[in-house]
Amino acid sequence: MDRALRCYAEGRDGEWEAICLDLDIAVQGKSFEEVFQSLDEAVNLYLESTSGLPEVERARFLNRATPLSVRLKFLGYALRSLFDDRGKGDYRHQFTMPRAA
Numbered sequence: 001m002d003r004a005l006r007c008y009a010e011g012r013d014g015e016w017e018a019i020c021l022d023l024d025i026a027v028q029g030k031s032f033e034e035v036f037q038s039l040d041e042a043v044n045l046y047l048e049s050t051s052g053l054p055e056v057e058r059a060r061f062l063n064r065a066t067p068l069s070v071r072l073k074f075l076g077y078a079l080r081s082l083f084d085d086r087g088k089g090d091y092r093h094q095f096t097m098p099r100a101a
Contacts, residue, residue: 004096005043008074009035011091020097021074024066032093043097 009018009032018035019026020043027038050061065071077092 002098004098007039007095007097008077009039009093009095010077011035019066019070019074021066021071022064023062024064024070032091036093036095040097043099047099 003022005023006021007018008021009016011017011032014030016029016032016035017026018029018032018039020039023043023046025039025042025046027035027042029035029038046061050058053061074094078094
């Protein structure tokens, strides 16, 4: 089954964080490109490590969403991005990572 994992990154020069909202995996780095690549690697490793688990246990690990407070923060940024507040020096990216789950 294919799945598009919802992800989000935010930061400013030299300080970035990215999170996979559907698997509660987060990484830090110095640029968007760095956190994007690190998150991609972390998600791949997580999916590989859960692939050998019994189906019931695997399903639990693959449906491990971030806490509500993180999701609300993401929603707030998504709504704010409608008004384009990039002039403040902070940058945000929303993206999906297609994966076979």
